Amino acid sequence: MQKGTGRNIFVAATYAATLLLGLILGQNYVDQQSNNPGSSLVPIGLSDNSYKIQQVLDLLSNTYVDSLNLDSLQNGAINHIVAHLDPYSSYLLPNESKAQSEALEGTFEGIGLEFFNLHDTLMVVGVIGGGPAEKAGLKVGDRILRIDSTYVSGRKIAQNTVDKMVRGKKGSTVAIYVARDNDIKKEPFKVIRDQINVSSIDVSYLIKPTIGYVRIRRFGLKTAEDFKATIKELKKQGAQSLILDLRDNGGGYFHIAIRLASEFFKDRKMLVYTEGAHENKREYYSEGEGEYTDGKLVVLINDGTASASEIVAGAVQDWDRATVVGQRSYGKGIVQEQFDFLDGSRVNLSISRYYTPLGRSIQKKYTANWSNMIDYASMYRGLWLLDTTFANAQVYKTLAGRELFSGGGIDPDIKISVDSNTLSLLYQEIVKSSYLEQFVYERFTKQLPAYSIENFIQGYHLPQAEYDKFILYLKDRDIIVNERRSKDLLKLIQSDIEAIVGRYYFGREAYFKVKNRRDEYVRRAIELLMPPVKNTVET
Structure with a gap:
């Protein structure tokens, strides 16, 4: 699935229940979606009570004693229902949806500056090389006094407020007034905003003369192509073996994880398959002729390794392609799909489960806490209980005879004790x-x-x-x-x-x-x- 389909499947485990969205928004929602050919949501099997929530919203709008914000009411209703489907399904407001897209796509319009609020003064602690801020002359250590006409020094200003000031449309200009080495600059640095690209690869280098090291933060839109280029460069430098660090990698795009895992196989191998109540079984294979198919491989994981990163770890472990080192991974084995609304909001909905090549489900067991709808007082008290043990673990054997387990995450081949x-x-x-x-x-x-x-x-x-x-x-x-x-x-x-x-x-x-x-x-x-x-x- 590529960007632009409007339905980017990605693993991070989230979503399930198309019908409930129709119940929330009623006919207004259906009318809206009919104008959006990229959506697959349709009012299937509606009962006599299908529009009850919409009727309640209409009742409140027309009858309630005080004036109400209907957008807030609708957002609250959607969030309530989606949040109760599973631990991961979620409803994102437009600003949250945009932030998620920017993080996964690795791009936003801004100036390429990182700051830290030190005693109510914004201190520049990072400048993206070749970015607008560096081109304008800003340096690490500068203290920001004013952004355009707004003074920011000596005031408690939230980071998201500052982000809104410095980000903006590509080609627009923002004036940054700073103090440098205790010298207050009279003239501002005029920074022309541009597209900022942030790699999802935190670091790559030769950690030893023949060992390459690559740490990936998330599986974003460009991660696979960046990884391929990185491997080529490491091999030029002399890398014969590789450490792939997926610790604290919470996932990302499903199809990107598959493309990256393909780089470790020279022939066609099944990497993962998915299946759900409304999704037929679908198998995903490596493309063959990967960039790193012969050298030794170690994959590092911990309890923050989830979703797309577990797909990669599971595939290379099942095929005996790598040694997995660390702690048991998070155990998020649900495929999610993104459904976008015209106002920019989004529902991330669980649509199927994924299984490793051997057929292992690594989804952590979870228990719903809202079966008794009458008990409203306890409804939001710990919505989901996540099992921290292997749930109904089943033993699988690789071609090399290694024993692997299902349930509750990827169990590493070599365990590292947690530093207490x-x-x-x-x-x-x-x-x-x-x-x-x-x-x-x-x-x-x-x-x-x-x-x-x-x-x-x-x-x-x-x-x-x-x-x-x-x-x-x-x-x-x-x-x-x-x-x-x-x-x-x-x-x-x-x-x-x-x-x-x-x-x-x-x-x-x-x-x-x-x-x-x-x-x-x-x-x-x-x-x-x-x-x-x-x-x-x-x-």
Whole structure:
């Protein structure tokens, strides 16, 4: 399915129940869809009560004691019904639908600037290379004082408000007033908005002389073609084996996941099949002659690996093409379809389940919590209970004899233990507070480090004295870290701060390169891929 069909199938597990939408909107909805030939929604099997919700809306509109916003009422009704279908089906308002499309398509109209709100001052912490902001002369470290006629310094302004100011129609101009190195620039930087393309590949590089590493954030519209180009470049640089990092990849477009998985097979292989109550079984195959068909492959997953990324992991695991390393994946095995409305809103609806080549369903068991419609008080209390264990796990065997399981996600071939420190409430509080970033931007941005990017990645380590200052920094902000917890969190927080410093000075890729230095998943993957050491005997 390609962009423009109006019905992009993608996995992220979401949707199911076309009829209920007709019940919500009644004949007005049907009339609207009749003018939209790209839609497949039709009023099939309507009962005598089919228009009850529309009748209620009409009743409220014409009779209720106060004036009402009918759009809000309709949105609420749709959201209520769709949210109760399964854990993933959803109704998106126009702005939410647009944001989802931009994230998956990897493009938006803006200026290519990333900022951080440091003490109510917008500090530039990232500039997209070759983008409008860089072309206009803006730099990392600039402090934004004013955008057009609106002063933003010293004021509590929400990020979405700033986004609306800087984003706009391609070709339009926005004036950015900044302070640089304590010098307030009198003249603004006039930035001409343009199309901004953001790759879904976070980083790709040779992590060892013969081992390539690629981390994919999501399966967007251009992910497959970007991945193919990336593999070609890594092979030119000497890559003979590959680490594909799908950790925290929540999914994306279904057809893109299939195209990317095809790159690992030289012949035609079934990668996944789908089936649903209203969807006949459909099988999807690799195209053959992939770009990376012979080298060793390790795929990294964790509990944030879901949907489209689980399709890729499941396919290469079922065909014995890769070793899967990490933690059990999320377990989101439902195919979703997007249904767009004329006002820009959208319903993401579950239409079928997907199965790996061996026939495994990795969908996590979920239980509805709204069977008793009379009990309105509890209706929104934990709508869905997600099972964290393998549900009715069935054993499957690959051609190589490996035992794999269905239910509850992709179980890795090699398990990595969870670092309990990352799950601690204390660490989660520190991360959510943004004090890590604040500490870095207050202390480490005064002057450029005396390192090249290569030397920084290989050799920079946060001194113990700076770590101790960070612990005191937290104390001053009412986050108390005792001596024992300080020792427990030392390596984790050191790595976080080092990575944030790297990102500030050397860009997004440096962040991941620094984090990978102490990453147990990556260490284990390298261990699997490194060629064996040959023992030589002198005679």
